[in-house]
Amino acid sequence: MAANKKLLILPGDGIGPEVMGQVQLVIDWMDKRRAVTFDVETGLVGGAAIDAEGSPLADATMEKASNADAVLLGAVGGPKWDELPFEQKPERGLLRLRKEMELYANLRPALVFDALVEASTLKPEVVKGLDIMIVRELTGGIYFGEPRGIEDLPDGQRRGINTQVYTTNEIRRVAAVAFELARKRGKRVTSCEKANVMESGVLWRQEVQKLHDESFQDVALSHMYADNAAMQLVRNPKQFDVIVTDNLFGDILSDEAAMLTGSLGMLPSASLGDPDKHGRRQALYEPVHGSAPDIAGQDLANPIASLLSFAMALRYTFDLAEDADLIEQAVQRVLAGGLRTADIMSPGAAKVSTVTMGQAILRQLDQMAA
Numbered sequence: 073m074a075a076n077k078k079l080l081i082l083p084g085d086g087i088g089p090e091v092m093g094q095v096q097l098v099i100d101w102m103d104k105r106r107a108v109t110f111d112v113e114t115g116l117v118g119g120a121a122i123d124a125e126g127s128p129l130a131d132a133t134m135e136k137a138s139n140a141d142a143v144l145l146g147a148v149g150g151p152k153w154d155e156l157p158f159e160q161k162p163e164r165g166l167l168r169l170r171k172e173m174e175l176y177a178n179l180r181p182a183l184v185f186d187a188l189v190e191a192s193t194l195k196p197e198v199v200k201g202l203d204i205m206i207v208r209e210l211t212g213g214i215y216f217g218e219p220r221g222i223e224d225l226p227d228g229q230r231r232g233i234n235t236q237v238y239t240t241n242e243i244r245r246v247a248a249v250a251f252e253l254a255r256k257r258g259k260r261v262t263s264c265e266k267a268n269v270m271e272s273g274v275l276w277r278q279e280v281q282k283l284h285d286e287s288f289q290d291v292a293l294s295h296m297y298a299d300n301a302a303m304q305l306v307r308n309p310k311q312f313d314v315i316v317t318d319n320l321f322g323d324i325l326s327d328e329a330a331m332l333t334g335s336l337g338m339l340p341s342a343s344l345g346d347p348d349k350h351g352r353r354q355a356l357y358e359p360v361h362g363s364a365p366d367i368a369g370q371d372l373a374n375p376i377a378s379l380l381s382f383a384m385a386l387r388y389t390f391d392l393a394e395d396a397d398l399i400e401q402a403v404q405r406v407l408a409g410g411l412r413t414a415d416i417m418s419p420g421a422a423k424v425s426t427v428t429m430g431q432a433i434l435r436q437l438d439q440m441a442a
């Protein structure tokens with residue numbers, strides 16, 4: 073009998089509670105049918121927390137998040153809270169979680185399910201079977217570097233300044249995440265920077281190479297300029313396994329890779345921090361999409377991005393690759409059977425609700441585990 077695994081679920085706002093409801097059902101299924109049990113707590117974040125507790129993330133919830141093995145988040149935000157001052161907005165809850173858990177590695181897989189090959193704007197042969205992972209540095213680089221600001225110049229012009237800055241440790245810790253991930257996947261890492269024109273890129277390349285030579289020689293490492301990587305992602309994305317890059321280039325490359333797959337409702341993500349003494353990293357798993365106020369409360373949302381985020385938690389926090397595979401295969405089969413939520417609807421498929429999609433995935437899990 074496996075030990076308990078502590079999960080904190082923060083459904084949030086809009087479609088968050090609807091999609092996380094489906095995740096909860098899959099967790100219940102796993103408790104009953106697999107050799108693993110979860111100790112699940114729930115809490116409030118975002119607008120829901122503002123309404124009930126007066127702030128977008130209560131201190132008690134923050135503490136629970138820090139103590140959980142993994143946090144599963146739905147989405148935050150909505151028109152009801154748009155007028156609040158910046159410091160009190162729902163998004164501050166999410167930013168506080170990322171900051172206090174020190175989640176410096178953002179993982180964005182781009183996975184194309186066979187049944188959705190046509191949803192991509194690229195040719196089917198280019199994206200069929202695509203399965204890549206972008207690891208983006210999330211807490212350093214030009215979005216945080218000092219000096220920054222806009223200043224007035226004596227001649228009446230203005231000057232905008234941001235600073236790209238990385239230290240050895242910041243580079244090594246995110247590269248270590250990428251190498252560890254590659255070990256669980258195709259054992260290949262491509263590190264992207266602009267070492268041809270940026271000193272921070274030269275340092276990035278040197279430190280990634282050094283870490284590789286010291287500790288990860290079983291993983292194949294290559295280096296690529298970030299602009300070339302942007303081209304290669306649309307030319308031949310299947311050449312990549314894991315891409316690791318800084319905050320700015322990662323922001324762009326991860327969105328580009330995401331769109332190779334065609335749909336926001338299908339995209340999971342993870343954000344990881346430092347390992348504890350047992351080697352388990354602080355971890356937050358969430359769909360890439362937002363709270364989708366336009367469809368909230370109507371049983372229309374696609375729960376698959378959230379279910380795949382839970383599968384990532386199984387794979388990367390709990391080392392339960394078989395169970396993660398099971399969920400991903402159940403999704404694959406339900407899609408192959410022709411069921412679609414409205415956002416991924418295609419001619420000839422059957423349009424279903426959030427709950428019906430969740431039920432179909434559970435039925436598929438039942439069949440596969442029988």
Ligand code: NAD
Pocket residue numbers: 087146147148149150151163166336337358360361362363364365366367372373374375377413415
């Ligand atoms: P969004 O991702 O919420 O929605 C964009 C479009 O995609 C909408 O038309 C929506 O209906 C659709 N969509 C998104 N997820 C879907 C799903 N699972 N199934 C079906 N359709 C889906 O982005 P937005 O409209 O720009 O933002 C809405 C709110 O969400 C804002 O308050 C924004 O600040 C917030 N937001 C939160 C997060 C987060 O919590 N991480 C991320 C992005 C946006």
